[in-house]
Amino acid sequence: MGNPEFPPVVPTTPPLSPVPGGAPTGTEMNDRNRLTPITFSIAAVERDTGLSKDTLRVWERRYGFPTPGRDDLDERAYTMDQVEKLRLIKRLLDAGHRPGRVVPLPFDELLGLGGAGRDASAQLAEMPAATGDLPSYISLIRAHDGPGLRVALTRALSRNGVAGFISQVVGPLNAMVGDAWLRGQMEIFEEHLYTEMVQVVLRQAIASLPEATPSSAPRVLLTTFPGEPHGLGLLMAEAMFSLEGCACTSLGVQTPLWDTVLAASAHRSDIVALSFTGCMNPNAVVDGLVEIRQKLPERVRVWAGGSAPVLFRRRVDGVQPMPRLEDLPGQVRQWRQTSDLPGPG
Numbered sequence: 001m002g003n004p005e006f007p008p009v010v011p012t013t014p015p016l017s018p019v020p021g022g023a024p025t026g027t028e029m030n031d032r033n034r035l036t037p038i039t040f041s042i043a044a045v046e047r048d049t050g051l052s053k054d055t056l057r058v059w060e061r062r063y064g065f066p067t068p069g070r071d072d073l074d075e076r077a078y079t080m081d082q083v084e085k086l087r088l089i090k091r092l093l094d095a096g097h098r099p100g101r102v103v104p105l106p107f108d109e110l111l112g113l114g115g116a117g118r119d120a121s122a123q124l125a126e127m128p129a130a131t132g133d134l135p136s137y138i139s140l141i142r143a144h145d146g147p148g149l150r151v152a153l154t155r156a157l158s159r160n161g162v163a164g165f166i167s168q169v170v171g172p173l174n175a176m177v178g179d180a181w182l183r184g185q186m187e188i189f190e191e192h193l194y195t196e197m198v199q200v201v202l203r204q205a206i207a208s209l210p211e212a213t214p215s216s217a218p219r220v221l222l223t224t225f226p227g228e229p230h231g232l233g234l235l236m237a238e239a240m241f242s243l244e245g246c247a248c249t250s251l252g253v254q255t256p257l258w259d260t261v262l263a264a265s266a267h268r269s270d271i272v273a274l275s276f277t278g279c280m281n282p283n284a285v286v287d288g289l290v291e292i293r294q295k296l297p298e299r300v301r302v303w304a305g306g307s308a309p310v311l312f313r314r315r316v317d318g319v320q321p322m323p324r325l326e327d328l329p330g331q332v333r334q335w336r337q338t339s340d341l342p343g344p345g
């Protein structure tokens with residue numbers, strides 16, 4: 001795989017910056033450790049995993065993991081293997097596991113826990129249909145063939161229609177790409193290329209749908225909170241809302257809360273649709289939802305979608321959690337049945 005004119009991709013892209021001269025410790029988990037014996041500073045590991053330096057030091061004392069070596073300046077130096085295990089642990093913590101239970105476990109056992117970081121093929125085996133072409137898209141990403149990926153995705157869109165493309169192609173591909181990153185098998189720049197190509201094709205898909213009139217109800221405003229940089233969930237939701245004939249306005253990602261409230265007023269929105277992955281601090285998610293709920297007029301609904309576990313563990317009054325895009329058409333229908341549809345103006 002890959003362009004033969006170029007050497008294999010070696011880490012690493014920001015935010016992980018290796019410690020120069022660091023030597024690996026522990027077992028080799030992927031080719032990258034064999035290719036370049038590099039290690040990472042505690043600050044780089046904090047940035048990458050979202051685990052604070054204090055947490056990393058406490059776990060080292062308490063659980064005997066991670067086991068950083070020392071660099072030339074006697075600072076902690078973590079191997080890629082350890083960073084990958086820490087990424088997986090962070091994901092399991094976000095899903096509700098306790099550190100005392102997961103930190104001491106070996107990598108393989110962590111993979112088996114609660115679906116976090118399971119091999120993408122295991123997840124795909126549970127998905128309904130049309131997974132046949134997915135590995136070929138992954139190959140195109142690995143070959144750094146952006147145009148090829150765009151063409152292949154555009155064909156998949158024509159074959160499956162917008163809803164099928166989202167549920168049977170983009171959803172499973174996100175999971176595969178995310179898992180490949182988690183396992184150190186995909187670089188962040190490759191994830192960026194993937195995101196760009198999916199965004200182009202999803203935008204084409206949205207543009208191809210019959211245009212809603214500005215007064216088509218419900219009027220939906222889409223965005224994410226500051227601190228949530230993932231935008232594909234938002235685009236997928238926008239496409240689904242558009243399919244249902246809703247008038248959508250997307251602000252893209254990371255809109256300050258108060259500006260979202262102002263925008264909802266300016267666009268006379270009926271629904272504010274937000275998207276969350278497990279990346280954001282759960283307290284910040286809950287606090288933000290409470291705040292935005294208070295600031296928006298009562299008639300404006302707040303729908304919070306995405307895989308962030310906190311959405312379902314800690315309900316916020318007046319906020320509708322939306323775990324699955326497939327539920328969106330039913331929710332829109334229900335909104336139309338129960339709302340006094342406001343006339344234009």
Ligand code: B12
Binds near residue numbers: 050234303308323
């Ligand atoms: C592409 C990608 C990126 C891109 C994002 C680019 C962009 N402009 O969007 C880049 C490379 C920048 C990136 C960065 C990071 N990422 Co990232 N990324 C992904 C990936 C592959 C897909 C992204 C995505 O948008 N997913 C979000 C949506 C599409 O998925 P979802 O949450 O499951 O949502 C589904 C439903 O819930 C629903 N839905 C979603 N939103 C909404 C909204 C409404 C209204 C409705 C109705 C439904 C709905 O639709 C989806 C399909 O059913 C995912 C993998 C994955 N499985 O999703 C990882 C992933 C989200 N990233 C992850 C991480 C850790 C990061 C980083 C922190 C890594 C790092 N250390 O640098 C950074 C973030 C840095 C920061 N500033 O915070 C983790 C999150 C782990 C967790 N705890 O949940 C994931 C899951 C990867 C993994 N396997 O661990 N990432």
